[in-house]
Amino acid sequence: MADKNIFTDKVKITIKSGDGGDGMNSFKAFKGKPACGPDGGDGGNGGNVYVVADGCMNDLLSFRYTSKYFAGNGERGGTNKCFGKGGNDMIIKVPVGTVVRDAETDTVISDMFAEGERKLIAEGGRGGKGNVRFTTARRHAPNFAQKGEKTEPHVLILELKVIADVGIIGFPNVGKSTLLSKISAARPKIANYHFTTLSPNLGVVKYYENSFVAADIPGLIEGASDGAGLGHDFLRHIERTRMLLHVVDISGSEGRDPTEDFKKINSELKVYSKVLASLPQIVALNKCDVYGAEENIKQFKKKFSRKYKIFPITAVNGEGTDKLIEGVFSVLETLPPVKRMESDENFTYTKSGDLGFEIYMDGDAYVVVGALVDMLCRNVALNDPDSMAYFQKILREKGVISKLREMGIKENDTVIVGDVEFDFVN
Numbered sequence: 001m002a003d004k005n006i007f008t009d010k011v012k013i014t015i016k017s018g019d020g021g022d023g024m025n026s027f028k029a030f031k032g033k034p035a036c037g038p039d040g041g042d043g044g045n046g047g048n049v050y051v052v053a054d055g056c057m058n059d060l061l062s063f064r065y066t067s068k069y070f071a072g073n074g075e076r077g078g079t080n081k082c083f084g085k086g087g088n089d090m091i092i093k094v095p096v097g098t099v100v101r102d103a104e105t106d107t108v109i110s111d112m113f114a115e116g117e118r119k120l121i122a123e124g125g126r127g128g129k130g131n132v133r134f135t136t137a138r139r140h141a142p143n144f145a146q147k148g149e150k151t152e153p154h155v156l157i158l159e160l161k162v163i164a165d166v167g168i169i170g171f172p173n174v175g176k177s178t179l180l181s182k183i184s185a186a187r188p189k190i191a192n193y194h195f196t197t198l199s200p201n202l203g204v205v206k207y208y209e210n211s212f213v214a215a216d217i218p219g220l221i222e223g224a225s226d227g228a229g230l231g232h233d234f235l236r237h238i239e240r241t242r243m244l245l246h247v248v249d250i251s252g253s254e255g256r257d258p259t260e261d262f263k264k265i266n267s268e269l270k271v272y273s274k275v276l277a278s279l280p281q282i283v284a285l286n287k288c289d290v291y292g293a294e295e296n297i298k299q300f301k302k303k304f305s306r307k308y309k310i311f312p313i314t315a316v317n318g319e320g321t322d323k324l325i326e327g328v329f330s331v332l333e334t335l336p337p338v339k340r341m342e343s344d345e346n347f348t349y350t351k352s353g354d355l356g357f358e359i360y361m362d363g364d365a366y367v368v369v370g371a372l373v374d375m376l377c378r379n380v381a382l383n384d385p386d387s388m389a390y391f392q393k394i395l396r397e398k399g400v401i402s403k404l405r406e407m408g409i410k411e412n413d414t415v416i417v418g419d420v421e422f423d424f425v426n
Ligand SMILES: Nc1nc2c(ncn2[C@@H]2O[C@H](COP(=O)(O)OP(=O)(O)OP(=O)(O)O)[C@@H](O)[C@H]2O)c(=O)[nH]1
Pocket: 171, 172, 173, 174, 175, 176, 177, 178, 179, 189, 190, 191, 192, 193, 194, 195, 196, 197, 198, 218, 219, 220, 286, 287, 288, 289, 290, 313, 314, 315, 316, 317
């Protein structure tokens, strides 16, 4: 038997968006006239990390060889007000149907459901401002620049769950792949031994002007839900199908009792997942061409026809498959479409420097800079007392005041927060 791990449908990868480049602290210098004025440019923003659903990929194999996906860091700002170059984005291509989760919390970040879909997973750090950006009417020569925002790595779990309407299940060698090859353009490997199919095959089945997608998965055996055979790994692929097509070798050609086969697979499903076990299921009794099938069909129908729609077929020559497709379609018509897995739409990785701040000494003044300050300046109207109260509250809450104290600030020392300048009151 081939290595069952060749098909890779669940991997862990580490991602990181780029750090922001530091702002530059520099002064224009002319011959004989050093330090004429600030001219340090902003650092570049770090690159973002995106995940994109690619219709040409079938598995997550490539992720077994590379597990780190880091976007580029932003470059440092230059002299002469030059901006640092932004970091390159990292675009991670995954097969359609890949579910992206955060490894630490298990939160579903995104279900890459549709071809071409693109999701921002981690935003790059903002570049720091160069010293020229801190020039104000009062401060002509700020002698500091802001650091770029740093980002953290995160571990993601990528898990492929194929998107199909119908899951074809059954014991190994019963003719599941043969059936798929007859009813669709898919060309899965077919052979007279167990576990010929090692990874799911998808096929589009046409029915008049309609169509549906069927997934043929590796054969299940007793104990599949506990990891026996290949079954356990593949059951999750049919978790989001709308219905199951259960193929039974009605000829009993391998010496098993077809009714026992049927019961065993269904009890495996029940053990694995209640959702799977409760999906609508119809039955294809295959290999009707083999001598002895007739009697078994009678027995099978006697036992199960009250609960299940049963279709005798001969997959090798396509006999009975039209009626079977009609039967599948009549069930699908009554079912809702395949649903995208619920994900946390608002999930974003917070950057370590998010709403952070730094304090620099500029002469005797304490200058607070950073994302926190940018946010405050956007939200605070200086002549509005309510706003000013909010401003002070945030400075206290975010630890700016205690940091100032740590730095040894004294009563009446000057504090500059963005455009606001005030005297420190203990
Ligand atoms: N006589 C007869 N043989 C069939 C029929 N359908 C499939 N077979 C044979 O059964 C064997 C297994 O067929 P596959 O389609 O590979 O079976 P499978 O269920 O996909 O098998 P796994 O992928 O190993 O689980 C092959 O030798 C087929 O030619 C049929 O209707 N009649």
